[in-house]
Amino acid sequence: MDPERVKALKWPEDKALLKGIQEDIRKEIRLIPLGKPPELLAGIDASFLDDRIVSVACLFSFPGLEQLEQSVAVRKLSFPYITGYLSFREGPAMLEALSRLSFKPELLIFDGQGIAHPRGVGLAAFMGVLTGLPSIGCAKTRLAGEYIEPGEKRGESSPLVHKGEVVGAAVRTQEKVRPVFVSPGNLIDVEGSVRMVLECSPRYRLTEPVRAADALSRKIKKELIG
DNA sequence: GCGACAG
């Protein structure tokens, strides 16, 4: 899948084309167990300012969870937010930010869905295929799939089922907090995704790498203002 | 037609 293919597409004129691209990417998704544990992983997130998107990638060590590096990409936005097509809005800037890291992460974590998507191609799956890296989607709210409320203790989870398939899980990363919706993106499976998200969120509801990326993107955004 | 709907 050529990254250039996701640029300059418009909504809703290119809807059929966009669906075709998602279908092509979906076919390339490989849900296999993660090999050896990653030593480097990155959290990716973005914030917005007028017609610009500020995307950030924060590189962390694992399992130590120490931040090692960060990269930023600010681009003009051309694509609107359309449920189910988030990748076309945020993906290009995220690919640019990732390309600016000097060290290559062995796992990517996104604030959004992996395969727990209407057509099986959420942001994390899309990015995982385009980068060829293992990826996980850890969303704050549900997009597709049915689930039952997981137990109230940290670490408890319940399967997220879509069209008869277990596409992810509702995971309680902390006691007394709402669950997050975890689903594999590419080159990892549901079990491994849940395990990694839990290991990356020792203190808060969200993963440390994504929290760092979220905080930095907002900081950069403020600097662009004042 | 009605309801759902990542960020």
Place this chain on the structure above:
DNA sequence: ATCTTGTCGC
């Protein structure tokens, strides 16, 4: 996502 102060609860 973003617009936005104080405020209730752990």
